[in-house]
Amino acid sequence: MNHGENMEPSPAPAAPGSDEPTVPAEPGPAAPVLPPVAPVLPPTVMIPRQRGPEMYVPQPSHPADPAPPYSAPPFSAPPYSAPPFSAPPGSTQAFPAPPGPGHPGQPGHPGQPAGMPGYWPVPQAPPRPRRRGLVATGVVAAVVLVLAFAVWIASAGPVGQNALVGSGHALPGRSGAAAGTAPGAKGENTVSDKILATLSKQSKALLAGDHDGYLTGVGGGLQDGFNRRFGSLRAMGVQTWKPTLVDKPAQNADGTWSVLVRYDYCFGTGCTQLFPQVVQTSWTVVGDQASVAKYEQSSEPWDASALQAVTGRRVIVAGSTANAGKLQRVLPKADAAADVADRYAHWDPPPKWYIVYVAGEGEWKSWWDNGDIGASYDGYSTGPRGIVMQAADATQQWLQILLTHEFGHVVTVGEDYGTADNWWLVEGIADYISDRDGTTMRGRLPDVRRFVKKGWNGSITLGPPPDTASDQEIDARYGIALIAVTCLSKKFGEPKMLDFFGAVVRKNTSLESASTSVLGTEWSGVASSCAAQVRNS
Known part of the structure; x- marks a missing residue:
């Protein structure tokens, strides 16, 4: 995928529920190359x-x-x-x-x-x-x-044309006030129009359960992938499937047209939160008909x-x-x-x-x-x-x-993530939520006790276990994180524990500032008190 392709100006987004492609924008100066994306993803x-x-x-x-x-x-x-x-074994990766x-x-x-x-x-x-x-x-x-890259596109909004099909709320795009018809030499549809027309037909067919209609415009050798995709999406209860052309189609040496396609989708009756998927595609355009010649196989389960x-x-x-x-x-x-x-x-x-x-x-x-x-x-x-x-x-x-x-x-x-320094809070709160009857805590305590005896440094703000860590050390770190979060909840009440978590993990506030503003006391004393609970466990 070329993340540096020129982008078309964004048209006005299609109204929710509309199945008509948005009118293409007038050709204009190439948009700047996509900015590099910093590797700041959420923790796995x-x-x-x-x-x-x-x-x-x-x-x-x-x-x-x-x-x-x-x-x-x-x-x-x-x-x-x-x-x-990435493509699964045996799949056709265009x-x-x-x-x-x-x-x-x-x-x-x-x-x-x-x-x-x-x-x-x-x-x-x-x-x-x-x-x-x-x-x-x-x-x-x-x-x-x-x-x-996908999130950048989602946050910036689709660039190019879109065809909204189904329910849900599309991610907002940039202003489309300057959108026009962008006709061909004699007023015929543009290549973008023709590709969007096929994508729109496929989307309508997918949501209607029309298998044959979904295969409209699918080139030879791609049917197996499209058949699998149709079956999986229908089984998942797809409610929205909105295709958007991310960039302007570019003609290849063999006469086909390459373009990035973004799909916004959601699963389950009444779903409203849409997730973007961006794939590279190649199209054969003959007359008014556009057919998929290549389609990037992704590794999303469906x-x-x-x-x-x-x-x-x-x-x-x-x-x-x-x-x-x-x-x-x-x-x-x-x-x-x-x-x-x-x-x-x-x-x-x-x-x-x-x-x-x-x-x-x-x-x-x-x-x-x-x-x-x-x-x-x-x-x-x-x-x-x-x-x-x-x-x-x-x-x-x-x-x-x-x-x-x-x-x-x-x-x-949610959509916010802490740093490795906050690993203890991220994992500790997940363990805390799962520990409804004390089973999680009881399972971790033996390794916590061994870890403490072997020379634990006394800090509750542990980072992720090193790759050389034994199973016992990994388990102990999780256990200490669980004890620490449980300590915060018991000492200050669950609502304040959650507010503290939000301030540190979701808002990147320092432990010291969050402790003073949310818990009403200095962090050093809180950390010392919770560390004592680890030692006494």
Whole structure:
């Protein structure tokens, strides 16, 4: 994907519910090259597997996978994941996958810089003890760049033409006051018009469940990918599918036209929060007809795999055919986790639908380009876009902890992210939300006690576990983070604990300033008091 292509002036955005493409803008001077995007993505919050045979339904043993670069401890929080943009094995990738929107993870549920949605990993449950490491920095960087690009486009607004189909609220674009007809030599439709006409037909057909109509204008060799995409999107309950041309079509040497297409979409009845996906495409234009010649394969679960899905009161749980039988097992625990997480939506309304993707071994490595996380974690979060889990065979107790921890990240971090310095707060609050009956705390305390005896430095403001950390140290760090957040809640009350978290993690306020303004006392005394609770645990 060329992130430096010239951009057309933005037309007025289509009205919600309209299925007519926006009139193209008059040709004008090329827009400046897209600004470089700083790799400030949200933390990939992962949850490590829990240790202890009682946490898993017996499964055939298999060799341990390499440790992921960023990951989290074993007790409650789902693992990290990576960007959404790479093609699954066997798929037709027309263009190299762009550095997808992904979020690097750090051991445990590390916090990361603010800017974009992050993956929040959760340590695995008991059996299959494996070393938990960090997610490869290269993967993290790629993830950051792609998602950063998509988020930049989302925040700047679509440039070019759009065709809005379905419900929901489109992301605002730049002013389209200067939009015109941009006719061809004899007033015929432009190449942009023709491409948008095909995209609009496909969008209408997708939302209407018209499979043949969706394949309108799909070139040879691409049908398998479009068939899979149609089935997965319909299974997920797609409600909005809005295509926009991000840039001006450029003609290639072979006569085809290349253009970036952005789709704004949402899943579930009544959904309003739209998520952008940007893909590179190439088109053959003959007369008034535009046909897709190449289409970039992304690694978003619904694009990379043929999914089936089940819907609960507040959640959509999806998985490939191989895992379809596990979806109903996860559904009730996911609904229950949503009920708990909703209570901690202190800053923004909770999502209309929490989305859970149940991954098999292949999907775990390919979805959102998560090849480096490995099998040491049970889940990770990409924010409101959804969480990914591979622990569908875990006990019902662990499923509840895992899902509640990950949903906790969705409602507490939202679109803002802390830094690695705030890892203890990001992971601690997710563990706190999942620790409804004390199970998470009880599971972590043995390793906390060992860690303290071995020479803990007395600080509660721990960062992500280093990639050399043992399972016990990772678990201990999560445990200390949980004790610290629980200490804040008991000492000052849950509302003030949440306000303190918001000030530090969401507003980047220093611990000292947040403690004085929110808690009404100096941070040194608070930290000392909570550290004492760790020592006395």
